Amino acid sequence: MTNLKLDYQQTSSAKVSIFKVLGNSPVPWLFPLAMILVFVFLYPIVDMIRLSFTNANLISAEYDYTLSSYLTLFTSSGFSRMILITLFFVFFSVLFQMLLGCLIALLIDQGVKRGLTGTVMVRTSVLSAWAIPGVIIGIIWSMLYNESQIGVINYMLHSFFGWSLPFLSDPNVALISVTLANIWRGTAFSMIMIYAGLQTLPRDIIEAAMIDGANAIKRLVYVVIPTLAPLLLINLIIITVDTFNTFDMVMALTGGGPGQSTEVIALSIYNRIFREFELGQGAATAVVLLAINTLMTIIYFHYMEKKQVVA
Amino acid sequence: MSKHHKERWINSGIYLAYVFVLLFFLFPIFWVLSLSLKSVQELFATPLIWFSTDPQFANYLHVFQNTNIVNYLYNSAKIVLLTVLFTLLVAIPAAYAFSRFNFKYKKISLFAVIMFQMISPVVIAIPLYRFFVQVDLINTHASLILVYVAIQLPFSTWFLKGFFDTIPQAIDEAAIVDGCTRLQTLLKVILPVSVPGIVSTSILVGVQSWSQFVIPFILLDNNELYPVSVGLVNLQSTIDAITTHYLAAASMLAILPVMLVFILLQRFIVGALTSGAVKG
Numbered sequence: 001m002t003n004l005k006l007d008y009q010q011t012s013s014a015k016v017s018i019f020k021v022l023g024n025s026p027v028p029w030l031f032p033l034a035m036i037l038v039f040v041f042l043y044p045i046v047d048m049i050r051l052s053f054t055n056a057n058l059i060s061a062e063y064d065y066t067l068s069s070y071l072t073l074f075t076s077s078g079f080s081r082m083i084l085i086t087l088f089f090v091f092f093s094v095l096f097q098m099l100l101g102c103l104i105a106l107l108i109d110q111g112v113k114r115g116l117t118g119t120v121m122v123r124t125s126v127l128s129a130w131a132i133p134g135v136i137i138g139i140i141w142s143m144l145y146n147e148s149q150i151g152v153i154n155y156m157l158h159s160f161f162g163w164s165l166p167f168l169s170d171p172n173v174a175l176i177s178v179t180l181a182n183i184w185r186g187t188a189f190s191m192i193m194i195y196a197g198l199q200t201l202p203r204d205i206i207e208a209a210m211i212d213g214a215n216a217i218k219r220l221v222y223v224v225i226p227t228l229a230p231l232l233l234i235n236l237i238i239i240t241v242d243t244f245n246t247f248d249m250v251m252a253l254t255g256g257g258p259g260q261s262t263e264v265i266a267l268s269i270y271n272r273i274f275r276e277f278e279l280g281q282g283a284a285t286a287v288v289l290l291a292i293n294t295l296m297t298i299i300y301f302h303y304m305e306k307k308q309v310v311a
Numbered sequence: 312m313s314k315h316h317k318e319r320w321i322n323s324g325i326y327l328a329y330v331f332v333l334l335f336f337l338f339p340i341f342w343v344l345s346l347s348l349k350s351v352q353e354l355f356a357t358p359l360i361w362f363s364t365d366p367q368f369a370n371y372l373h374v375f376q377n378t379n380i381v382n383y384l385y386n387s388a389k390i391v392l393l394t395v396l397f398t399l400l401v402a403i404p405a406a407y408a409f410s411r412f413n414f415k416y417k418k419i420s421l422f423a424v425i426m427f428q429m430i431s432p433v434v435i436a437i438p439l440y441r442f443f444v445q446v447d448l449i450n451t452h453a454s455l456i457l458v459y460v461a462i463q464l465p466f467s468t469w470f471l472k473g474f475f476d477t478i479p480q481a482i483d484e485a486a487i488v489d490g491c492t493r494l495q496t497l498l499k500v501i502l503p504v505s506v507p508g509i510v511s512t513s514i515l516v517g518v519q520s521w522s523q524f525v526i527p528f529i530l531l532d533n534n535e536l537y538p539v540s541v542g543l544v545n546l547q548s549t550i551d552a553i554t555t556h557y558l559a560a561a562s563m564l565a566i567l568p569v570m571l572v573f574i575l576l577q578r579f580i581v582g583a584l585t586s587g588a589v590k591g
Binding site (some may be wrong): 023024025026028029030032033036037039040041043045047048051071103107110111114116118121122123124125126127128129131132133134135136139140141142149150152155184190192207215217229241244245248251252265269270273274279282283286289290293294296297300301 | 326328332333335340354372401402405407408409420423424425429432442460461462464465468489493522523524528540544545547555566567573580581
């Protein structure tokens with residue numbers, strides 16, 4: 001045994017002495033990560049902020065530094081409309097993803113505790129919506145919402161109620177349609193986060209509440225939700241950021257139309273730059289999105305810190 | 312009402328709710344499958360046909376022969392595999408360092424890493440597009456994979472760090488006493504016991520990269536190089552009502568690989584998502 005150990009020590013020290021020196025500092029371990037993140041994230045972010053102070057466009061290479069992008073942006077009615085559309089989309093997506101996610105998580109949790117069959121099937125089918133690429137979700141829902149004869153949702157509405165809806169052709173309805181598809185897409189994530197949280201709930205607290213005579217609703221409101229509050233907050237922040245950043249699903253479902261009625265902020269950045277070639281204005285819009293991302297991150301850290309203190 | 316009776320009512324209520332949940336989440340997928348197997352007549356039939364009595368598997372053959380789908384799927388598979396590989400190569404050492412070293416600014420660096428997770432890919436894609444055009448690396452899978460890897464790194468590093476944190480330090484110390492270098496400790500001691508964590512990370516990175524759209528949409532301008540997400544949007548623009556069944560078939564083909572991976576490995580995925588959730 002001692003011999004073996006000695007042998008091992010000799011060969012290793014001869015072979016990798018240089019690694020040993022380097023290996024005891026964290027720098028070489030973190031260097032590749034840092035290089036990639038600086039190049040792919042930090043440099044583009046700085047470049048985007050720089051471009052937002054120019055009148056650059058995609059057609060000519062020359063540009064001047066100016067504040068005109070921001071001035072045009074903040075004074076245009078299109079911008080405030082776009083922000084309102086984005087806020088509507090984010091608010092209702094997040095609200096219903098949280099509510100449905102919570103409800104389904106509780107249903108599965110209760111099902112498992114009661115030994116019901118089919119809990120795995122419910123979980124898998126909800127999660128499969130999460131695994132499908134966003135663009136394909138957009139394509140799938142564009143088929144469901146189709147306003148010609150082949151649209152199945154309108155067929156059902158018509159046969160049950162006798163009326164149908166202009167899902168994607170009416171500006172107001174289109175925004176609701178896009179939001180609904182996004183709720184379908186995002187509920188799985190909240191569901192699984194909350195489900196995971198429910199598994200970590202200490203049994204004794206629940207039992208104590210039961211002995212005190214608290215019914216299911218009271219236990220949920222006074223015990224389960226407060227205990228899960230940090231997790232719920234973190235989930236809220238993650239899905240809010242994700243929804244603000246949504247591009248793929250809306251792109252495939254409406255492309256931002258009709259008109260610009262479903263042009264959420266990420267799509268607006270793309271359209272300004274690649275459809276109208278207004279790099280400066282697109283960059284200024286991107287800086288607005290970056291500001292939102294940063295704000296959410298600060299809130300996130302704030303609660304992460306708090307959670308660590310508690311734990 | 313007896314307790315037993317009440318329990319049965321509650322159970323029935325839960326089952327009823329399950330039916331609604333299943334309908335809401337499975338119906339869209341069922342409908343695409345149904346569309347993909349219809350003939351043109353069935354597509355437009357009134358009353359609507361829920362599922363073809365004579366499924367047209369030829370629709371899939373048509374998609375294979377007349378679109379670039381095979382190429383798209385191949386590109387996606389290649390990009391995803393390489394992304395997973397390179398993400399692990401960079402994230403594992405970084406996660407090890409965050410888990411095992413103590414250094415100045417460690418907390419700030421960790422927060423800096425997770426901060427990039429919040430940045431919208433649209434924002435970074437445009438400056439990168441301009442940069443890759445300048446250095447003539449636009450329209451290559453290599454530059455694309457670099458960006459994919461970067462997007463996956465914050466999450467992977469955090470996730471693996473969390474996993475390494477659960478492995479007792481005593482194991483490392485024993486290995487170092489035995490004469491292992493840090494690198495040997497990682498390769499021979501930590502990695503073998505981290506297989507579940509690495510598998511979970513790979514699956515999550517794989518599923519996310521398969522879905523990635525904005526980056527290839529902006530960085531690629533060549534039909535031959537498109538992954539399946541961009542390929543399908545491209546296909547969608549050439550399709551009208553009368554060829555919806557082909558678009559549906561192509562969508563099914565694009566979903567199928569992730570669905571298969573998903574159903575086969577769902578225990579790992581749920582494990583991965585939930586352990587991530589619990590750690591915040």
